[in-house]
Amino acid sequence: MPGLTLDRVALDAARIREVARALVAEGWAVSYLGSTFLPAEETVFDFLEADLLEHVHELDRRASAGFDRVSVAVSIPSDPSERRIP
Numbered sequence: 001m002p003g004l005t006l007d008r009v010a011l012d013a014a015r016i017r018e019v020a021r022a023l024v025a026e027g028w029a030v031s032y033l034g035s036t037f038l039p040a041e042e043t044v045f046d047f048l049e050a051d052l053l054e055h056v057h058e059l060d061r062r063a064s065a066g067f068d069r070v071s072v073a074v075s076i077p078s079d080p081s082e083r084r085i086p
Contacts, residue, residue: 004042009035020059
């Protein structure tokens with residue numbers, strides 16, 4: 001996103017976190033894990049955990065986050081004993 005700043009990313013992250021908490025209060029299984037901002041590329045990766053992709057799409061809609069893409073990802077921890085199988 002052209003012109004993306006750290007302040008904007010922080011505001012967006014706060015809104016996503018707030019909506020995730022509201023969804024959890026409604027019984028949805030979705031949590032915001034954090035974001036990674038690549039300033040030189042003007043790109044943000046938001047990390048969420050959810051039982052269903054629909055929960056992430058609903059969070060995106062309610063937060064007006066405008067996610068370009070939603071993909072399933074598997075995290076590989078540095079310590080293999082911490083690995084969780086989805």
